[in-house]
Amino acid sequence: MALSLANLSINQATLRQQCSLDQAITEISEAGIGGIGIWRDKLHETGVSQARRLIESAGLKVSGLCRGGMFTGEDPALADTLSASAVFEDNKRAVDEAAEVEAQCLVLVVGGLGPKSKALDVARTAVADGLQKILEYARNAGVVLAIEPLHPLYNADRSVVSTLGQALDLCDILGEGIGVAVDVYHTWWDPDLEQQIKRAGHDRLLAFHICDWLYTQRDPLLDRGMMGDGVIDLEKISCWVQDAGYSGQYEVEIFSKFDWWNRPAKDVLEMCASRYRECCPH
Numbered sequence: 001m002a003l004s005l006a007n008l009s010i011n012q013a014t015l016r017q018q019c020s021l022d023q024a025i026t027e028i029s030e031a032g033i034g035g036i037g038i039w040r041d042k043l044h045e046t047g048v049s050q051a052r053r054l055i056e057s058a059g060l061k062v063s064g065l066c067r068g069g070m071f072t073g074e075d076p077a078l079a080d081t082l083s084a085s086a087v088f089e090d091n092k093r094a095v096d097e098a099a100e101v102e103a104q105c106l107v108l109v110v111g112g113l114g115p116k117s118k119a120l121d122v123a124r125t126a127v128a129d130g131l132q133k134i135l136e137y138a139r140n141a142g143v144v145l146a147i148e149p150l151h152p153l154y155n156a157d158r159s160v161v162s163t164l165g166q167a168l169d170l171c172d173i174l175g176e177g178i179g180v181a182v183d184v185y186h187t188w189w190d191p192d193l194e195q196q197i198k199r200a201g202h203d204r205l206l207a208f209h210i211c212d213w214l215y216t217q218r219d220p221l222l223d224r225g226m227m228g229d230g231v232i233d234l235e236k237i238s239c240w241v242q243d244a245g246y247s248g249q250y251e252v253e254i255f256s257k258f259d260w261w262n263r264p265a266k267d268v269l270e271m272c273a274s275r276y277r278e279c280c281p282h
């Protein structure tokens with residue numbers, strides 16, 4: 001008998017070009033897959049309360065809402081000005097939306113250096129301050145926050161937090177209500193990965209994103225591979241995550257403008273399910 005797909009989730013980025021949120025919900029539940037990771041722009045198109053109804057009636061779990069964060073704004077040196085308050089307001093909205101769709105976590109991409117700065121230390125301080133501020137709000141709303149470290153390639157424009165170790169250092173300082181999202185695309189190269197997954201432990205491993213790193217990439221953002229098509233030892237990393245006590249869904253997140261975004265949603269989901277069965281230990 002085929003293995004259940006209840007523990008599989010599809011991040012909407014995987015069907016970004018093919019589906020609205022309504023369509024993605026239908027396709028994913030028809031494929032027998034148990035969860036969805038939602039992006040806020042798609043959520044806004046459908047409307048939060050309508051989305052909630054659709055998710056409920058499809059019986060899907062929301063493995064995460066993408067995304068909050070971006071605490072550094074255009075220039076981290078200006079992090080206490082008007083733009084920072086706009087960032088805070090947007091993060092509050094993200095928390096409220098995560099609560100409304102009952103997301104397992106709100107995924108945070110913390111923000112990069114910005115085009116006008118060279119001061120990584122300033123940016124990292126702005127991130128720590130931003131996290132602390134939104135964490136209080138999230139605790140009151142009953143939403144857990146998941147810092148997603150991104151590959152060092154994105155330090156300039158997306159995330160000055162690059163390793164799981166860095167993310168966990170922040171969690172250590174911040175305390176309850178915050179953990180990490182481990183995305184194999186961003187973390188597979190890290191010599192300290194096994195150790196840091198152990199360190200995160202059951203309480204702080206809040207999301208697990210899977211895909212593959214193609215040996216040759218045509219785009220640094222939008223050319224991720226299907227599990228099994230690249231160089232990531234997904235079986236090994238999955239074992240580490242499971243051994244650390246992770247009990248959440250495996251969320252497929254593939255940005256792929258050259259390949260998977262150009263195929264029918266049904267075909268993509270069929271391949272996600274079959275590679276999940278093949279590449280991840282059960």
Ligand code: ZN
Pocket residue numbers: 148183209253
């Ligand atoms: Zn991810």
